[in-house]
Amino acid sequence: xNIRVKVNGRLYExxxxxxxxxxxxxxxxLNLTGTHIGCDTTTCGACTVLFDxxxxxxxxxxxxxxxxxxxxxxxxxxxxxxxxxxxxxxxEDHALQCGYCTPGMLMAAYGLLQTNPAPTDxxxxxxxxxxxxRCTGYMNIVKAVxxxxxxxxxxxxEAIEEAAASGxxxx
Amino acid sequence: xxxxxxFKYEVPTSVDEAVRLMTEYGYDSKVLAGGQxxxxxxxxxxxAPAVLIDVNGxxxxxxxxxxxxxxxxxxxVRHAELEHASELDDKYPLLSRTARWIxxxxxxxxxxxxxxxxxxxxxxxxxxxxxxxxxxxxxQGTEGNRLIPIDEFFVDTFAxxxxxxxxxxxxxxxxxxxxxxxxxxxxxRRAGDFAIAALAVHIVLDSEGxxxxxxxxxxxxGPIPLRATKAEEALIGQPITEETIATVSRLVPExxxxxxxxxxxAAYKRDLLRVFAARALREIAEELHGRVGDx
Numbered sequence: 001x002n003i004r005v006k007v008n009g010r011l012y013e014x015x016x017x018x019x020x021x022x023x024x025x026x027x028x029x030l031n032l033t034g035t036h037i038g039c040d041t042t043t044c045g046a047c048t049v050l051f052d053x054x055x056x057x058x059x060x061x062x063x064x065x066x067x068x069x070x071x072x073x074x075x076x077x078x079x080x081x082x083x084x085x086x087x088x089x090x091x092e093d094h095a096l097q098c099g100y101c102t103p104g105m106l107m108a109a110y111g112l113l114q115t116n117p118a119p120t121d122x123x124x125x126x127x128x129x130x131x132x133x134r135c136t137g138y139m140n141i142v143k144a145v146x147x148x149x150x151x152x153x154x155x156x157x158e159a160i161e162e163a164a165a166s167g168x169x170x171x
Numbered sequence: 172x173x174x175x176x177x178f179k180y181e182v183p184t185s186v187d188e189a190v191r192l193m194t195e196y197g198y199d200s201k202v203l204a205g206g207q208x209x210x211x212x213x214x215x216x217x218x219a220p221a222v223l224i225d226v227n228g229x230x231x232x233x234x235x236x237x238x239x240x241x242x243x244x245x246x247x248v249r250h251a252e253l254e255h256a257s258e259l260d261d262k263y264p265l266l267s268r269t270a271r272w273i274x275x276x277x278x279x280x281x282x283x284x285x286x287x288x289x290x291x292x293x294x295x296x297x298x299x300x301x302x303x304x305x306x307x308x309x310x311q312g313t314e315g316n317r318l319i320p321i322d323e324f325f326v327d328t329f330a331x332x333x334x335x336x337x338x339x340x341x342x343x344x345x346x347x348x349x350x351x352x353x354x355x356x357x358x359x360r361r362a363g364d365f366a367i368a369a370l371a372v373h374i375v376l377d378s379e380g381x382x383x384x385x386x387x388x389x390x391x392x393g394p395i396p397l398r399a400t401k402a403e404e405a406l407i408g409q410p411i412t413e414e415t416i417a418t419v420s421r422l423v424p425e426x427x428x429x430x431x432x433x434x435x436x437a438a439y440k441r442d443l444l445r446v447f448a449a450r451a452l453r454e455i456a457e458e459l460h461g462r463v464g465d466x
Contacts, residue, residue: 001180018180018223021210024172040173042211043363045277054251054280059173060210061281062203064180065227108277129362130275 003067007032008076016063023047025063026073034074034103038132045131048104049073055111057130074103077110085151086110086144095144097135104131109145118149175213179222186311186340189226194313194336196222202338203227204247204286207278232285232340235259242344243309246285254279263344265353265373269300272355275363285339288324291331291395294365298325298396300355302388303371304344312337325395347375349383352455356447357390360434366391368429368440370399370447374411374455382406387419387448392440393428401425402448411456420448 004013007030014029026032026049038046040059047058050072058071077084086106089095096102105128112119112127119127124145125138133141181200183189193200201220203209204227212218226232232247235256242263244253253259254270273279273287273296287297288308307318312334319332326332333339357369369390377383385406387399402422409415424441431437 017177019175019177021174021214024174040214042207042278045275048277051280055277056281057277060207060278062180062206062210062225065206065225111276127276130277 001064001067003064005063005066005068006070008072014063018062018064020063021059022049022051022061022063022066022071023058025066026058026071029063032073032075036100036103038100038104043132044101045104045108045128046101048107048131050107050111053111053114055108072107072110074106077106084110085155086113086148089144089148089151090141093140093144093147095136095140096133101131101133101135105133105141109141109148112145113149113152117153119145121146173214175210176216176219178213178220181222181224182228183224183226184228184230186229186231186338189224189229189338190311190313190336192222192224193338196224197335200224202289205249205282206286207274207282208286208290208292226338237346240346242346243341244284244344246283246338246340246342248284250274250279250282250284250287251276253284262347262351263304264351265300265304265355265371266344268353269296269355269371272296272357272369278363285342288342289331289333289339291325291327291329292365293328293393293395294369294391295396296355296357296366296369296390299369299371299388299390300373301342301344302396302398303353303373303386304388305384305386306345307343308339309341309343310334310337311340316340318343322398328394347384349378350376350459352458354451354454356451358443365434367434368392368427368443368447370423370444370451372448372451372455374406374452374459376459380459381408381410387423389423389427389444391429391434392444397426397428399423399426399444399448411452411459416449416452416456419452420445423448 023037026035036046038044042057042060048055049058108131124142181192200222203223203225232245235244250270250273253266287295301321306321308324353373355371358367371388373386375384385403387402389397402419406419424444429437429440
């Protein structure tokens with residue numbers, strides 16, 4: 001079956017078998033191997049991507065279901081060679097050890113910060129409760145998400161100030 | 172690598188078309204909504220339908236509306252939508268209180284309310300909640316629509332009273348006629364797991380502060396979600412006092428049918444239900460106190 005799906009802003013057309021799961025389509029047909037497959041049973045969250053802006057587990061959605069929809073993977077976080085604030089915060093705060101769960105953690109955290117730019121620790125833990133990490137004990141992950149939230153708020157503030165200085169409106 | 176058996180994929184754009192496909196393929200087909208139970212079962216080859224009928228493109232199954240003394244929740248409404256629907260909290264507080272306990276956030280972004288009900292897992296959170304709310308499931312088949320009261324909906328584990336070619340299109344929740352409060356209580360071994368035991372309590376008061384409607388649904392303690400009938404009978408018409416709470420909470424486990432399993436012993440689960448009922452009723456009484464007169 002032919003599908004058209006936008007991934008990280010780029011439109012792809014592909015022929016997929018209906019039983020192909022989205023995670024495998026991303027990795028094997030689009031070569032976007034940043035999305036990891038951990039448990040393959042909807043438990044671990046390593047395969048978390050955004051589907052129409054919301055985190056979902058891509059091992060539990062069919063690729064054909066993405067036809068006409070938008071997907072964002074971990075590869076979509078970086079822009080112009082610059083790490084996203086979430087990625088730099090994970091680096092700075094040592095929020096990973098082996099890194100296997102990291103793409104899923106980043107996408108789940110990204111989804112949270114889109115709707116809740118200043119979450120509490122409890123809200124972060126709740127939002128990441130579908131993502132399992134066996135290395136960190138989660139402390140540094142929560143810390144990194146807080147750090148990223150501050151960085152992103154700072155970037156927004158800078159953008160507003162720059163716009164004000166140059167006399168253009170941000171509305 | 173875990174993937175399903177091959178299947179034919181159908182994408183109807185209307186309920187009529189979905190029902191026609193279900194009639195054509197019968198038991199060889201399965202309806203795919205959120206897919207958060209069905210796809211894992213297909214990946215493990217516990218389910219291997221020859222045809223998958225994906226209803227995600229049917230607009231009529233989306234969203235909710237209030238009419239004729241009921242809230243009609245479309246079959247494709249995702250758990251996360253109800254979790255965050257703050258506009259429903261005043262009249263239907265049990266919806267968000269239940270939704271936030273289902274699995275984990277990414278699963279809640281995908282899974283649907285009617286998909287969960289039709290799957291009929293006895294541990295389903297919506298099952299217990301819909302029992303407490305005295306909901307009705309609206310189904311459509313070739314003969315038209317009918318409403319199935321929730322007490323007649325669950326037949327056995329993973330079995331409902333839906334006919335082969337009937338599609339669940341919505342769930343109807345009665346609009347309360349007075350001050351309302353609710354609690355969903357659940358204990359799980361770890362975040363996102365199925366319940367060890369769960370209890371949904373929905374209370375509507377009359378103008379004198381007595382219980383006009385009381386619904387208590389029991390989850391994960393029997394082959395299907397169960398109603399705490401004896402406890403409900405003891406609750407109706409009563410003010411929520413310490414005495415009422417003690418009586419009602421003792422009666423809740425009497426209608427449960429838990430099994431000893433890896434999640435706990437039957438005796439432990441019964442006691443959990445008693446504790447849940449007491450906590451839920453106490454919290455509800457505290458919440459409603461002030462909006463209604465003391466008894």
